[in-house]
Amino acid sequence: MKPAPFDYMRPDTIEEACAILAEAGGGATVIAGGQTLMPLLALRMSQPFILVDLSRITALRGVTRIAEATRIGPMTTQNDAIADATLQSRLPLLVQALRHVGHHQTRNRGTIGGSIAFGEPAAESPAAAVALGATLELRSVRGVRTVPADEFYLGPYATVIEPDELLTAIDVPDWPADSVPLFREVALRPGDFALVGLIGSIVLESGKIARASLAWFGMGATPIKARRAEDALIGQSPDSLQPALIAELAIAETDPFDDHHATADYRRTVGQRIFTRTLSEALGIRQAA
Amino acid sequence: MSDHRIELTVNGQTRSATVEGRRTLSDFLRIDAGYTGVHVGCEHGVCGACTVIVDGRAVRSCLMLAVQADGAAVTTVEGLAAPDGTLHPVQQALRDAHGLQCGFCTPGIVMTLAALTSDEKKPGAETLLGAMSGHICRCTGYQGIRKAARALAGEDV
Numbered sequence: 171m172k173p174a175p176f177d178y179m180r181p182d183t184i185e186e187a188c189a190i191l192a193e194a195g196g197g198a199t200v201i202a203g204g205q206t207l208m209p210l211l212a213l214r215m216s217q218p219f220i221l222v223d224l225s226r227i228t229a230l231r232g233v234t235r236i237a238e239a240t241r242i243g244p245m246t247t248q249n250d251a252i253a254d255a256t257l258q259s260r261l262p263l264l265v266q267a268l269r270h271v272g273h274h275q276t277r278n279r280g281t282i283g284g285s286i287a288f289g290e291p292a293a294e295s296p297a298a299a300v301a302l303g304a305t306l307e308l309r310s311v312r313g314v315r316t317v318p319a320d321e322f323y324l325g326p327y328a329t330v331i332e333p334d335e336l337l338t339a340i341d342v343p344d345w346p347a348d349s350v351p352l353f354r355e356v357a358l359r360p361g362d363f364a365l366v367g368l369i370g371s372i373v374l375e376s377g378k379i380a381r382a383s384l385a386w387f388g389m390g391a392t393p394i395k396a397r398r399a400e401d402a403l404i405g406q407s408p409d410s411l412q413p414a415l416i417a418e419l420a421i422a423e424t425d426p427f428d429d430h431h432a433t434a435d436y437r438r439t440v441g442q443r444i445f446t447r448t449l450s451e452a453l454g455i456r457q458a459a
Numbered sequence: 460m461s462d463h464r465i466e467l468t469v470n471g472q473t474r475s476a477t478v479e480g481r482r483t484l485s486d487f488l489r490i491d492a493g494y495t496g497v498h499v500g501c502e503h504g505v506c507g508a509c510t511v512i513v514d515g516r517a518v519r520s521c522l523m524l525a526v527q528a529d530g531a532a533v534t535t536v537e538g539l540a541a542p543d544g545t546l547h548p549v550q551q552a553l554r555d556a557h558g559l560q561c562g563f564c565t566p567g568i569v570m571t572l573a574a575l576t577s578d579e580k581k582p583g584a585e586t587l588l589g590a591m592s593g594h595i596c597r598c599t600g601y602q603g604i605r606k607a608a609r610a611l612a613g614e615d616v
Contacts, residue, residue, distance in 0.1 A: 178480030273593030
């Protein structure tokens, strides 16, 4: 239960971190908040030669406004993000999701970027990034590129990040202030990973659904965008749509798994129910307003 | 492999040491520095017994490297009671509410509650009770702990 030996490096700048990663040729692992990586090190499921600690790179922390979007520094801790006034007003759905990440104590060190880059399929932050249409900025000594969050995930814990790349910004586009948030997760206990989770946002214009973005977590190898359900929602008015039918479309796109907490069938059954309930409640609240 | 010189304060006292990169803060505090109030349970971030306060925030010390605490102010359970033995309000609340039995998980619970109740913004019971999800206790059935948390939030219990 003790980590295997490694060389610890703590760069002060993004450039320095990228140079270390380039030179390490895949032998380095980046530690952000460490709330997932430290257990893996302790269990020796991860045994890097070099551990690159990003905690002193101030340029990777904080929330700023850019053109029609909010830029979140990946090293912003989950609790700092929850308390951030810009995120509370611009991205309340993200703040709501972050309250479900781990426990108070792990949110004090755990970071948004660490969770997004790690790619746990049942985690809230990756699905939030996908549902909100975030763009992820990746840097290396070779240059900068941006990847939409819904093209970022390849499988459980597998992303398009190359070994020499660093996640340096999470850009979340603005959503209309009256967007209807959808969030629900079923977990064994508060703070546990979700058995089934759904996050999304719906935009209504003149009484009809103009935009819908919905993503599942814990329902397959990656966060899963419910594209057919989104398409089916567009143009509908909340009074006439049948949530249970949309839920069927949404569940058909998932590929849940069996584990010692729940079977795939359980996840599908519960997923369909929470989808129906969450969509109905979200649009019902809207109608009443 | 790599060794690092660190300097930090623990309960107000400056300490410097040379640590291996892989040394966890929990092992540093308990084994190297002798703060045996840091109880190391699961060693992988599940049980919460090793929770300490780092720069004002409750964190699991097994999920942090000692080298990462370089320059930080750390408080362990040894740093809470007054020199004359008067208990910290959190310790007193747990005692009054029978919030402990064997005591293994207790230092972690005390540190989380102490960090939260030291904030200017006085937290409500919901916040304190919610933060208790980060601790596992196998003796009490949690009711005494919850009662102490509610008392600390100013509720009549």
